[in-house]
Amino acid sequence: MGFTSSKLVFIISKYFKKILSEDSFQAFSLDNSILYKGESYHPTVIHFPGGKRNRFWLDYFLNQLNKKDSFSLTKPDNVHILQLNNYVSSDMEINPAEYFLKKAGLDYCSLGKAISPSTWRNSVKISLLNELLQNIPNSETPQYFLAYDSSDAVLIGECGTLIQALNEYRCNILFGLDSIIYNGFHWKKNVINTPKYMREYLKNHYRFLNSGMIFGEVEPMKRVLSFLLHEYSTNGLFPHFSDQHYYHQARFEFPEDIGVDYKKKYLLNIFHFTGFFERFQ
Numbered sequence: 001m002g003f004t005s006s007k008l009v010f011i012i013s014k015y016f017k018k019i020l021s022e023d024s025f026q027a028f029s030l031d032n033s034i035l036y037k038g039e040s041y042h043p044t045v046i047h048f049p050g051g052k053r054n055r056f057w058l059d060y061f062l063n064q065l066n067k068k069d070s071f072s073l074t075k076p077d078n079v080h081i082l083q084l085n086n087y088v089s090s091d092m093e094i095n096p097a098e099y100f101l102k103k104a105g106l107d108y109c110s111l112g113k114a115i116s117p118s119t120w121r122n123s124v125k126i127s128l129l130n131e132l133l134q135n136i137p138n139s140e141t142p143q144y145f146l147a148y149d150s151s152d153a154v155l156i157g158e159c160g161t162l163i164q165a166l167n168e169y170r171c172n173i174l175f176g177l178d179s180i181i182y183n184g185f186h187w188k189k190n191v192i193n194t195p196k197y198m199r200e201y202l203k204n205h206y207r208f209l210n211s212g213m214i215f216g217e218v219e220p221m222k223r224v225l226s227f228l229l230h231e232y233s234t235n236g237l238f239p240h241f242s243d244q245h246y247y248h249q250a251r252f253e254f255p256e257d258i259g260v261d262y263k264k265k266y267l268l269n270i271f272h273f274t275g276f277f278e279r280f281q
Contacts, residue, residue: 041268042157043157043264043267044156044161045176045215045268046156046270047176047210049178049269062096065100071100072104073104073106074160075159076144076163078142078143079144079145079159080146081106081108082129082147083108083150084147085113085150096150097153101155110150111125111128111132112125123242123246125243126229126243126246133221133225136218138218142218144215144218145214145218153212162174166259170259172257172258173214173221173254174261174266175210175213175214175251175261176261176267177210177260177267178210210244210269211242213269223257224250224254224258227250227254231249
């Protein structure tokens, strides 16, 4: 039997967890700040992508968060929280994101629960988001949405800070960052100039977006989703499992609308924070 990379990740991660102490990790304090190796983070949403590879960090985080005597958050009336029910947690009655939204007393809408886990594909999130956002009417007051994966992401900060984030990054839609691009080379040549795109974004590490957390204005996102659904209907783009490379394409097509949280201030992916799992993504 061959020695696969997944086995190597498992062995190294087991050793890493063994030598890691809470004193060295210093992860989740009572004010929702995150301290690691002397650097402090105050994210609004924290995401643990990677499935089983990041389960240790997710469980640790949930245990720390549950120790808090109180967990209450607020949100502006024009912010709509959307849960993307991408996977079912086997050890919880509801997924982590929903559990802590209920604990915080926030209203939200869950998308995708009617889809069987055996047939779920992350690319379905695009059509689910589009269907819901199209039902939010345009108004004089800008409407915002916060959509994130319910199985491995948790809201821990005030949603109002994300509106500030759009102003800071001068964009209408904000994604967390990632170090890789999922299925990027499956794009159709008549849809995107892939070589040009890759040359531009491979110049630096962590130049890609992660679609497990998205915050933005509803109307610009409607345009992005309509574009992607049109490309799906005309070019058959959606057979792949991940939705992430479709959003990479959208970023190329809508550079003024879409931004990425390069500073890791608002939408934080935990494997960038630990500096360990990033090498195996």
